Amino acid sequence: MGEPRTDPALVERLRADLETARYDVEHLADVLGPVAVAALERENALPATLAARASDDPAATLARLLTFGDPVPVAEAEAVLPTLGLEGAQRLGLVTTDGAVARGEVDVRPVEVGDRALWLASDPDSSTTGRPVAPDHVLGLGGASRTLAELTVREPAGRALDLGTGCGVQALLLADHAGTVVGTDVSARALAYARLNAALAGIDVDWRAGSLLEPVMGEVFDLVVSNPPFVISPRTGELATYTYRDGGRGGDDLLRELVTTVGDALAPGGLAQMLGNWEIRRGETWTERVRDWLDESGLDGWVVQREVLDPAHYAETWLRDGGLTPERDRATWEAAAEAWMADLAARDVEAVGFGYLVLRRPAADVGPRRHRLEELTGPVGPALGERVATALRVGDLLARLGEEAMLDLAPVVAPDVTEERHLRPGDPDPTVILLRQGAGFQRVVRADTLLAAVVGACDGELTLGQITGGVAAVLDLPVGDVRASVLPALRDLLVDGQLALTTP
Ligand SMILES: C[S@@+](CC[C@H](N)C(=O)[O-])C[C@H]1O[C@@H](n2cnc3c(N)ncnc32)[C@H](O)[C@@H]1O
CATH class of the missing domain: 3.40.50.150 (Vaccinia Virus protein VP39)
Structure with a gap:
């Protein structure tokens, strides 16, 4: 298998053509339609190839040539590479041609990772070629x-x-x-x-x-x-x-x-x-x-x-x-x-x-x-x-502070955290209380009534010292016992972001 070459002047021209054709994730999705896009996610390129053949949008032709492994008549390939030209694409090692049709040798596709848009060249995968990949395959x-x-x-x-x-x-x-x-x-x-x-x-x-x-x-x-x-x-x-x-x-x-x-x-x-x-x-x-x-x-x-x-x-x-x-x-x-x-x-x-x-x-x-x-x-x-x-x-902060100093913190319950209470039918009190994180690692923490009471009062204003003191008074428990019981779990909730520090 060959490999692409990086001639800066030619790459500049390729970029100009990809930009002009709007060869990006959003535009391609519009051109190919949701059925083709969904099939592509299942590694079935056929619906997208058929949709691209039926389209006269330059991005669709580029996708046939550079992503779907579909042979494209030379004149059509030339038309969508007006700056680079088919010859330039050959010199970069991206395509070959037999004079009648051009074939992609390299997969060049637009991707989005988070909010970053890129074009990524890699070897075509087996869903494109229909063959097992080569030992020196380069992944996209x-x-x-x-x-x-x-x-x-x-x-x-x-x-x-x-x-x-x-x-x-x-x-x-x-x-x-x-x-x-x-x-x-x-x-x-x-x-x-x-x-x-x-x-x-x-x-x-x-x-x-x-x-x-x-x-x-x-x-x-x-x-x-x-x-x-x-x-x-x-x-x-x-x-x-x-x-x-x-x-x-x-x-x-x-x-x-x-x-x-x-x-x-x-x-x-x-x-x-x-x-x-x-x-x-x-x-x-x-x-x-x-x-x-x-x-x-x-x-x-x-x-x-x-x-x-x-x-x-x-x-x-x-x-x-x-x-x-x-x-x-x-x-x-x-x-x-x-x-x-x-x-x-x-x-x-x-x-x-x-x-x-x-x-x-x-x-x-x-x-x-x-x-x-x-x-x-x-x-x-x-x-x-x-x-x-x-x-x-x-x-790091909590390791520096130590457990006692945690009592001076005034955390707030993170907006993605909800509390679930599970009760046996007819029972007044829950048998299971869960603190469920909606984002990130989506942790689910089982809480006893003491921990749930303390977390429920975390409004960003009251300190953990005030909250644990209040809970101990209401439940008539020694404040030392309440703190010993909840502080290790509160530490984990802070580290994992279920409790957020407004002034860390
Ligand atoms: C799974 S791919 C990761 C590619 C890319 N970083 C990504 O996240 O998609 C692993 C890469 O490690 C390279 N590789 C294999 N053995 C290696 C080694 N001993 N030292 C450094 N890289 C190695 C492979 O060539 C391959 O490109």
């Missing part, structure tokens, strides 16, 4: 890319690193809030795509080739993000290995290596955010395994397990992701799925966990590292990065 924007982008703390950062940049999407997003951005990848093809995408966006990134932290040895960053090749894959000769998801190590070794060494690249107070898979072996909990990595890292760690798949489901998921399905090729699929499950069984892996990792080098050495490992498998809202930032900031 996938579900995991979006998850990491949502999770990333978008606060001003001096130096930021995107490790395993692929088509460069995380690095391009980092450039919106970081002074300097370095993007690394072991794959030269990936970096060729990343360069093109940065040029198209007019963004400066320092691209470096190499494995894991090797290209940034001796340098430190305020923010490191990575959607690394974390997929646990069998190391048998018959199965294709894909650079985009398989770092070539056994089991979950690559993620362990990254977690335990990323501290070398973090400035004091620096944050690393990544996604990953870990093995859950017989006789060991996921928290034991991942906590060992965090301990070895020397960093503060916060890990959220979002999903757990059994070995059969894990193998199916990743075989399908590479375009290998039983419908396409039953014999190959069966052999591959068997090898995958045998590899996991050889290490007594009963399940594979997936989740988010947030690691931080404390600004000052404050004693033993603090780790938080939790399982949250329900839906989560957008902009999780804001929640991560709040949790870190408020956690």
Whole structure:
């Protein structure tokens, strides 16, 4: 497979043509219609291709050529690339032509991540080509890319690193809030795509080739993000290995290596955010395994397990992701799925966990590292990065203050929090009270009547000292007992944003 080339003058012309054609998410959705857009989300490009063929809008023709893998007559392709020309598109490695029709070699599509619009070039995926992807496939924007982008703390950062940049999407997003951005990848093809995408966006990134932290040895960053090749894959000769998801190590070794060494690249107070898979072996909990990595890292760690798949489901998921399905090729699929499950069984892996990792080098050495490992498998809202930032900031504040000083805080219940009371029919008192967060991690906290009473009185004016004193008086309980009972839970509610500090 080829790879795109980045000739700045030609890229400038390409950008002019994409802009003129309004080759953006909103306009394409208008042109193609909701049925086509919904089908595209299910990775069925046919309705969109048919809608685009029926349209004379230039954006539709560009989508046929550059996204849907649909051959376009040369004259039509020329017409929608008036500045770049078909020849220019060939020189950039985007299309080929046999004289009659032009075919896209590279997928160039408009995307929106949060409120950022970009064009992203990547290899066409198997839903476009109808074939399994190649071992050196370069991914476009996938579900995991979006998850990491949502999770990333978008606060001003001096130096930021995107490790395993692929088509460069995380690095391009980092450039919106970081002074300097370095993007690394072991794959030269990936970096060729990343360069093109940065040029198209007019963004400066320092691209470096190499494995894991090797290209940034001796340098430190305020923010490191990575959607690394974390997929646990069998190391048998018959199965294709894909650079985009398989770092070539056994089991979950690559993620362990990254977690335990990323501290070398973090400035004091620096944050690393990544996604990953870990093995859950017989006789060991996921928290034991991942906590060992965090301990070895020397960093503060916060890990959220979002999903757990059994070995059969894990193998199916990743075989399908590479375009290998039983419908396409039953014999190959069966052999591959068997090898995958045998590899996991050889290490007594009963399940594979997936989740988010947030690691931080404390600004000052404050004693033993603090780790938080939790399982949250329900839906989560957008902009999780804001929640991560709040949790870190408020956690630091409360660690500095200590429990006693919390009594001087006057928090307010966050606007997305509701209280649910569940009663047995006829009973006057609830048996279950839940504090439900509507946004972010969408946590549900079970509260006893004391905690519910205290939270209910948090109006941003009364201090926790006044509220707990009042509740103790009304219920005729020793105030010390009330405070001992509710303060640890109030701390968690503050960190997790169910209670907000008006004057932090
Ligand atoms: C899952 S893709 C992530 C792409 C992109 N950052 C995103 O979020 O969509 C993982 C990337 O890591 C790269 N990679 C694989 N092995 C690597 C290694 N040992 N060191 C650095 N990058 C590696 C792959 O080439 C691929 O581009």
